[in-house]
Amino acid sequence: MTFTHLLSAGDLDRTDAIRILDTAEELLGVASRPIKKLPTLRGRTVVNLFFEDSTRTRISFEAAAKRLSADVINFSAKGSSVSKGESLKDTALTLQAMGADAVVVRHQHSGAPHRLAKAKWTNGAVINAGDGTHEHPTQALLDAFTMRRHLGDLEGKNITIVGDVLHSRVARSNALLLDTLGANVTLVAPPTLLPVGVEKWPVDTSYDLDSSLEKADAVMMLRVQQERMNAAFFPSAREYSRRYGLDTPRLNRLPDHAIVMHPGPMNRGMEITADVADHVRSVIVEQVTNGVAVRMAVLYLLLGGAAGEPTSEEGTE
Amino acid sequence: MVASDDAPRADSAHIPEAVPAPARTVLDDKDISRALTRITHEILERNRDASDIVLLGIPTRGVHLARRIAKRMSDVEGRPITAGALDITMYRDDLRLKPARALEHTEIPDDIDGKIVVLVDDVLFSGRTIRAALDALNELGRPKAVQLAVLIDRGHRELPIRADFVGKNLPTSLVEKVKVALTESDERDAVDIQGTNGGAAS
Numbered sequence: 451m452t453f454t455h456l457l458s459a460g461d462l463d464r465t466d467a468i469r470i471l472d473t474a475e476e477l478l479g480v481a482s483r484p485i486k487k488l489p490t491l492r493g494r495t496v497v498n499l500f501f502e503d504s505t506r507t508r509i510s511f512e513a514a515a516k517r518l519s520a521d522v523i524n525f526s527a528k529g530s531s532v533s534k535g536e537s538l539k540d541t542a543l544t545l546q547a548m549g550a551d552a553v554v555v556r557h558q559h560s561g562a563p564h565r566l567a568k569a570k571w572t573n574g575a576v577i578n579a580g581d582g583t584h585e586h587p588t589q590a591l592l593d594a595f596t597m598r599r600h601l602g603d604l605e606g607k608n609i610t611i612v613g614d615v616l617h618s619r620v621a622r623s624n625a626l627l628l629d630t631l632g633a634n635v636t637l638v639a640p641p642t643l644l645p646v647g648v649e650k651w652p653v654d655t656s657y658d659l660d661s662s663l664e665k666a667d668a669v670m671m672l673r674v675q676q677e678r679m680n681a682a683f684f685p686s687a688r689e690y691s692r693r694y695g696l697d698t699p700r701l702n703r704l705p706d707h708a709i710v711m712h713p714g715p716m717n718r719g720m721e722i723t724a725d726v727a728d729h730v731r732s733v734i735v736e737q738v739t740n741g742v743a744v745r746m747a748v749l750y751l752l753l754g755g756a757a758g759e760p761t762s763e764e765g766t767e
Numbered sequence: 768m769v770a771s772d773d774a775p776r777a778d779s780a781h782i783p784e785a786v787p788a789p790a791r792t793v794l795d796d797k798d799i800s801r802a803l804t805r806i807t808h809e810i811l812e813r814n815r816d817a818s819d820i821v822l823l824g825i826p827t828r829g830v831h832l833a834r835r836i837a838k839r840m841s842d843v844e845g846r847p848i849t850a851g852a853l854d855i856t857m858y859r860d861d862l863r864l865k866p867a868r869a870l871e872h873t874e875i876p877d878d879i880d881g882k883i884v885v886l887v888d889d890v891l892f893s894g895r896t897i898r899a900a901l902d903a904l905n906e907l908g909r910p911k912a913v914q915l916a917v918l919i920d921r922g923h924r925e926l927p928i929r930a931d932f933v934g935k936n937l938p939t940s941l942v943e944k945v946k947v948a949l950t951e952s953d954e955r956d957a958v959d960i961q962g963t964n965g966g967a968a969s
Binding site: 469472473476477479483484485487488489490750751752753754755756 | 854857858862863864865866867868869870871872873902906907908
């Protein structure tokens with residue numbers, strides 16, 4: 451593995467990304483076995499450090515680490531010393547003192563995992579599980595994994611990502627990773643919900659959802675993140691949903707093989723109608739299943755072998 | 768376990784260490800074919816019939832060998848028998864000594880509960896691979912029995928493991944390397960033995 455942390459989907463080159471996806475492919479089989487457990491990370495400690503609420507990502511990382519026999523410590527900011535004002539640094543040093551081999555971080559501020567990894571507050575591998583509006587690399591990996599299972603090699607495939615790109619760490623990570631894998635990404639959003647500098651991303655942008663449906667191999671709907679919105683980005687929810695929501699007529703205009711994705715949690719009736727969310731072509735539940743396999747692959751590749759850079763300290767075991 | 772009918776191997780001791788020894792071919796394609804045919808018949812003879820046998824190869828070359836044995840078994844039994852593959856990477860005891868390895872494909876053709884599982888590998892050396900395979904099997908089910916078929920047994924066991932079916936016993940020194948080449952992955956069928964220059968055991 452050419453990386454010791456997973457901070458950004460942009461850090462992965464094509465070889466690394468394919469390696470993670472191929473490994474996940476093999477690990478997906480573990481979920482269908484009578485004993486869903488591998489002994490590989492026995493004696494390793496994985497800390498889930500969650501400063502922000504999360505359901506599926508935390509549970510998914512926990513399940514992944516446990517299926518690899520690692521010990522899991524869950525830390526959420528609520529009910530911890532963070533609410534007494536403890537800093538990220540002191541929290542990290544505490545975890546380091548407890549011997550964490552990997553730290554899975556979700557933080558409300560962009561760049562927190564990067565700071566944690568680069569400041570060497572912890573010797574463990576740092577895995578970004580979503581930082582602010584910046585990145586969410588394992589979500590991008592599981593999305594690419596899901597697409598690959600349905601569409602085959604992603605080289606030349608057209609992926610349309612629709613919605614609140616401005617506040618979405620999922621969109622940024624997906625754009626970077628899908629570009630690495632050779633797919634063509636189109637971001638569709640109202641002008642107010644496209645980030646500044648999007649013209650430097652490896653993507654096409656559009657303000658019109660209908661024009662990019664016919665050629666899409668996959669459509670990914672993003673949640674409208676009301677909790678991060680401090681201004682009026684669109685006139686009304688109803689108007690947003692009319693112009694940028696995925697409903698049945700729009701679904702019917704997609705090619706027959708196209709899949710509908712959503713990173714969750716969904717606002718049914720806002721960016722996606724309930725009919726579409728529960729449609730056979732929606733792979734939203736499958737994304738969650740695949741998330742465990744992808745996170746197992748990431749944990750295995752980061753922790754399974756000799757620690758990081760070639761050191762010989764473990765050679766005497 | 769050391770067969771006496773082998774050609775003397777003492778000559779390898781006389782090769783000066785500084786000069787890389789050329790590879791010697793100890794089994795050619797016909798030898799491999801004969802050995803696999805014999806192993807097939809031995810498996811069938813030992814187990815009376817093939818109805819509850821599951822062949823599982825250990826990637827990569829063990830899988831090729833398992834498929835070849837399955838084909839021979841199908842010919843003898845007159846019904847299709849498929850071989851599976853069992854990746855043991857996650858169960859290795861030396862994972863922490865090297866950077867994380869890529870996983871191989873695991874494919875179990877049948878439920879293994881109550882079946883006779885025959886593990887197939889190319890070379891039996893320390894026995895650690897087979898130990899890992901037994902652990903992996905343990906989590907897939909409870910076979911009635913597990914047997915082991917290998918093309919080459921080169922000795923130097925580090926665990927109390929032995930093969931039930933052996934293509935050829937090949938007494939080696941630790942500095943030698945045994946290379947099995949199979950057409951599925953290496954363009955030819957041969958077993959070569961190579962003395963190493965540096966003296967590190969493979």
